[in-house]
């Protein structure tokens with residue numbers, strides 16, 4: 001459904017060259033839900049804008065939904081849907097009107113567009129909001145309306161740029177269900193960017209990680225997690241100045257990899273969490289260090305991300321969902 005080779009885009013900023021996307025190869029099969037993850041500025045939106053024909057590549061080739069990106073951009077546009085980060089609804093228009101107008105752009109008759117729009121409203125839990133103005137909708141309703149706009153022409157492939165950013169946890173979970181439903185009921189292929197690792201974990205069949213404009217990992221969430229290996233030890237110091245001595249103790253554990261300190265939190269990786277925990281508690285005690293918390297757990301996607309990019313996606317300022325502290 002998507003095949004890109006050596007896709008690159010360079011920008012000129014203040015006489016300096018920025019290689020926003022630096023030779024991306026990627027393949028997405030029909031019916032897959034693929035998550036595109038990366039720290040801020042990694043090149044996600046630039047890649048998405050190229051794959052959706054909004055931005056010309058500096059070099060490289062791609063076919064999207066069977067059409068060549070450069071030779072047949074109109075063919076690509078006809079076959080895809082794109083839901084941008086900012087959404088595309090006009091706050092004053094009526095929701096239903098917007099959806100019908102959007103479908104008409106694709107040459108769909110008003111009658112067909114209305115029927116498709118109403119069906120999407122039912123599927124996306126927007127029933128009863130056909131006459132409502134987007135500005136009088138909740139964030140979750142507006143985001144689902146954006147998605148209805150991206151789907152009304154029945155694309156085979158839909159690009160979603162951070163579809164759930166800013167939604168509360170329940171609205172996010174609902175939207176995940178709708179995205180899964182798209183694939184199950186219509187066979188739609190979904191390519192989405194997200195800052196939420198739990199979202200990528202719960203929703204995506206496969207994850208691509210991009211950093212500094214290049215793909216650095218690809219696999220199912222489980223494959224990526226198993227690459228990390230071992231267990232993760234997290235120790236929370238009770239005082240700022242005790243994080244460094246705790247990190248030294250964690251580094252000294254059998255088979256430990258160098259611990260990362262972030263504020264009062266010390267995170268290290270060890271081959272066997274259980275035995276390392278026992279050893280660490282003894283050593284903390286002997287050193288007279290009292291900690292606020294200590295735990296051992298299996299690696300998460302965040303650990304994968306940290307290992308691959310040296311940065312935590314959370315530290316990158318991933319906005320917390322509504323109602324959840326950052």
Ligand SMILES: Nc1ncnc2c1ncn2[C@@H]1O[C@H](COP(=O)(O)OP(=O)(O)OP(=O)(O)O)[C@@H](O)[C@H]1O
Pocket residue numbers: 011012013018019020021038039040041042043044045046047
């Ligand atoms: N129009 C532009 N002109 C100059 N530089 C740009 C332009 N668009 C993007 N860039 C630069 O290209 C790099 C990649 O940007 P991009 O928006 O693709 O990253 P991203 O992974 O989507 O980031 P975020 O998670 O913050 O949305 C960044 O260094 C950015 O500053």
